Amino acid sequence: MTEPIINDRIIENLVDAILTQALNSRASDIHLEPRKNDLLVRFRIDGLLRNVETIPKDYKGVIISRVKIMANLDIAEKRVPQDGRTTIKIGEKMGQDVDLRISTLPVMHGEKIVIRLLPQNQDALTLEQLGFNTWGIELYRNFLDKAQGLILITGPTGSGKTSTLYSSLLRVKDETLNIITVEDPIEYQLEDINQIQVHPKAGLTFASGLRSILRQDPDIIMVGEIRDAETANIVFQSALTGHLVFSTLHTNDTVSAVTRLIDMGVEPYLISSAVIGIIAQRLVRLVCNNCKEEYIPDKAILELLDLKQDREYKFVKSKGCANCFNTGYFGREGVFEILPVTEPIKELIHNRAKETEIRNKAKEEGLQTLKESAIEKLLQGLTTVDELVRVIML
Numbered sequence: 001m002t003e004p005i006i007n008d009r010i011i012e013n014l015v016d017a018i019l020t021q022a023l024n025s026r027a028s029d030i031h032l033e034p035r036k037n038d039l040l041v042r043f044r045i046d047g048l049l050r051n052v053e054t055i056p057k058d059y060k061g062v063i064i065s066r067v068k069i070m071a072n073l074d075i076a077e078k079r080v081p082q083d084g085r086t087t088i089k090i091g092e093k094m095g096q097d098v099d100l101r102i103s104t105l106p107v108m109h110g111e112k113i114v115i116r117l118l119p120q121n122q123d124a125l126t127l128e129q130l131g132f133n134t135w136g137i138e139l140y141r142n143f144l145d146k147a148q149g150l151i152l153i154t155g156p157t158g159s160g161k162t163s164t165l166y167s168s169l170l171r172v173k174d175e176t177l178n179i180i181t182v183e184d185p186i187e188y189q190l191e192d193i194n195q196i197q198v199h200p201k202a203g204l205t206f207a208s209g210l211r212s213i214l215r216q217d218p219d220i221i222m223v224g225e226i227r228d229a230e231t232a233n234i235v236f237q238s239a240l241t242g243h244l245v246f247s248t249l250h251t252n253d254t255v256s257a258v259t260r261l262i263d264m265g266v267e268p269y270l271i272s273s274a275v276i277g278i279i280a281q282r283l284v285r286l287v288c289n290n291c292k293e294e295y296i297p298d299k300a301i302l303e304l305l306d307l308k309q310d311r312e313y314k315f316v317k318s319k320g321c322a323n324c325f326n327t328g329y330f331g332r333e334g335v336f337e338i339l340p341v342t343e344p345i346k347e348l349i350h351n352r353a354k355e356t357e358i359r360n361k362a363k364e365e366g367l368q369t370l371k372e373s374a375i376e377k378l379l380q381g382l383t384t385v386d387e388l389v390r391v392i393m394l
Helices: 008-024 059-070 134-144 162-173 207-215 227-239 254-263 267-272 299-303 343-348 357-366 370-379 384-392
Strands: 027-034 038-045 050-057 082-090 096-107 108-118 149-154 177-185 193-198 218-225 244-249 275-288 292-295 315-318 329-340
Touching: 008 027, 008 038, 008 059, 008 082, 008 096, 027 059, 038 059, 038 218, 050 059, 059 082, 059 096, 059 108, 134 162, 134 329, 149 162, 149 227, 149 254, 162 177, 162 218, 162 244, 162 275, 177 207, 193 267, 207 218, 207 227, 218 227, 218 357, 227 244, 227 267, 244 254, 254 267, 254 275, 254 329, 254 357, 267 275, 267 343, 275 370, 275 384, 299 384, 315 384, 329 370, 329 384, 343 357, 370 384
Parallel strands: 149 244, 149 275, 177 193, 177 218, 218 244
Antiparallel strands: 027 038, 027 108, 038 050, 082 096, 096 108, 275 329, 292 315
């Protein structure tokens, strides 16, 4: 059996083809996973990974090396993880600038690489494009109209928190305001907003960056994530001293964000004084309009969703088609739980009330939970029962 002829041009073309295919497929990430006998290529599309192709093992090492060279990584170092980034032109006419964030990880059969695709011409979404319902967007706009305080966006990794942050900054942007962000990483470049990329190895962390921001006469501050007690304390000091501050936390819902902050050492009186409102969110896949069909759900499904059974419902599902890569879904949209920190909620937080007490009071005041928000999209024919179960974990 003859060895395949491998030269630099073949490898460059192969890597370019993978990148172009990923971009055309709306992929957010490319996974190159070395296995014993081949290299598996997977794309993350609408939040889920799907296998795309396998490449023979003879090409495995040279493809990994090619990607590392693109990111100025050390191709000789295969024992430790590395991170890099680059900007290239890809697409049908090789005219689209795309930022690539590249991460390597040593695994059993070589180095696994993940490439995050960040098209430069992809604008941040507006609030109206995120998926808020009419009631929710008005409530959130009220948060943004405040002159000072803290707005928290919560949810797990991949729930769209960063998109909501950027949309919020676009909504409040004004030539009379000094807006500064500290992020890891900077995913969208926003005009007329001063964005700082954290660099822990150089000593630039969220906390140190935030301290420097406060000496830059800011009006509005965005901190990518509250990761530790030090950052949390500076965020709250900023929110209480005349700044409007945006940040994120990894919690499951709005009320548990309060508990998380207290666990990080933030005093309840600071939380009740500084926080304007908390948003919890998830992303649900939207059913493909090209192959969707209606059906009448059975009673068991209605019971699962706590829906009244005195009327007939029509839900949607899809068979899968070429348009959606046979997944049945095309695109994603947010579902939101929005908690305004009203006077009764402030009092409960100040008195260290339990999560259940705060949640019950919030429901009395009209809180729409994540589950209720998702069911609303189901009833509108935008998504499916399976997607609700997967994302909201009913």
